[in-house]
Amino acid sequence: MMVGEQLQGVIRVRYSLAFLERQLAEYAKERDSTTRRLALRGLLIGGVSLLFGALLSVLVAISITRPIKGLASTASQLARGNLSARTDLATRDELGALGGVLNHMADRLILLVSETAQRARLSKEMEVAAAVQESLVPGPAAISLGLVTLAGFYRPAEVCGGDWWNIFYVDDRRVMIVIGDVTGHGVSSAMLTASAKSACDAMARERGPKLTVLGLMQTLNHVIYQVGRRQLLMTCNITMLDRATGHVEFGSAGHPLPYIVSMQDGQPHLRGLIARGNRLGDRTDWNFKIETDQLQPDDMILWYTDGLTECENPRGEEFGEKRLRNLLVQQMRHNASSARDKLASAADDFYRGKAQADDITFVVGKVERT
Known part of the structure; x- marks a missing residue:
């Protein structure tokens, strides 16, 4: 310190x-x-x-x-x-x-x-329906009616069609050849053709020798009118053929006229069986004019529906009436089956595989020499 x-x-x-x-x-x-x-x-x-x-x-x-x-x-x-x-x-x-x-x-x-x-x-x-339709047309085999032999062709545009044709025996000598075309194709058209065919069967059975072309045409008109109700109509051609003489009576209801090819002075001559009438089923008071003609030995006759001439090839061209007439004249010397086959082949060659827009039906008749 x-x-x-x-x-x-x-x-x-x-x-x-x-x-x-x-x-x-x-x-x-x-x-x-x-x-x-x-x-x-x-x-x-x-x-x-x-x-x-x-x-x-x-x-x-x-x-x-x-x-x-x-x-x-x-x-x-x-x-x-x-x-x-x-x-x-x-x-x-x-x-x-x-x-x-x-x-x-x-x-x-x-x-x-x-x-x-x-x-x-x-x-x-x-x-x-297709089975029913097939029963409305004869098969492809030739049908001998004595003086005349028939061969038909039928091909619908769909499974069922509106075309049909058939033969109805009136008596021992006379037959009726009926070909029809209902507007459109398909089931409804097929059912109407069945009604028409049934009416023809009934009339041939009930009237027998008294049945006439005019009477059958008028009956069909009433049937189509009642069943089709003016929604479906039918063109039709009825030909009454005397199998012994070749005499024909015929009437048309707006249908393409049949053609006949005959030999005159060594040359084939084509004419139409012209009869006027309106389509069936539009009105009940239509009048149908009945005409007559006479078939000769070696004559060829063709009934057809408009599908044959109006179907087109891929270029949009119709087969046409002129082409059909020329082909028919060329088949003059053939029998019914051969002429039918050649017409069908020529048509198919023209169509060139294009799908059908309509049913195709035609019948070739050949008058035989006695």
Whole structure:
């Protein structure tokens, strides 16, 4: 210690750090304990988090796979033919959209099956109608009527057509050759041709020798008027042929006129069997004019519907009346079957495979030498 400028003595002070060291040791111990507790708590929280995450993953997986299994089950039932199976998944996510698509597909399948069944029924009905149609026309074999031999050709534009022709025996000597063309083609036209043919059968059976061309034409007009209800009409040509003499009576209802080719002075000469009349079924008070003609040995006669001359080739050209007349003259020396085949072949060559727009029907008659 200093007094003034002189040193008077020394004071020594001593401190103990034991207490501080104990406090620091306790603090360190408490720190380690706290650290262990925090670490344990962290481990516990981490474990719980992992467990919760795993559980959540399982639940999410279940929530996804359950709808998928439901969709798979519905699809499997549909594949086995249970078209009433539906999924009730109504979520707003992609799976819900997929469920809606699956239900829509099931509805479309029901509609498709129904339409297929309906088409099958319609196809069967068309087959029946086609069978009925075939009964309205004689087959392709030549038909001998004594003085005259006939050979016919018939090809509808569809399964069923509106063209028809047939022969009706009036008595031992006379037959009626009827050819008709109902407007349009298809089932409705075919059914009307069936009605017309049935009327001819009934008239030939009931009237017999008293049946006339005019009487049959008037009856057909009333039948077509009643059945067609002015929605469907029919052109028609009726020829009464005396098989012994070759005498013919004929009438027309708006139908293409038949052609006859005869030999005159060694040269073929073509003429038409002209008779005037309106189409059948439009009115009930039509008057039909009946004409007559005489067939000679070696004459060739052709009845036909307008489909033969009006069908077109790929260039839009019609077969035409002029071409038909020229071809008919060229067949003068052939028999009925050969002339029929050559006309059909020439027409097909002209059409060049183009689909028919109308039914094609024609009948070739050849007068034989006695």
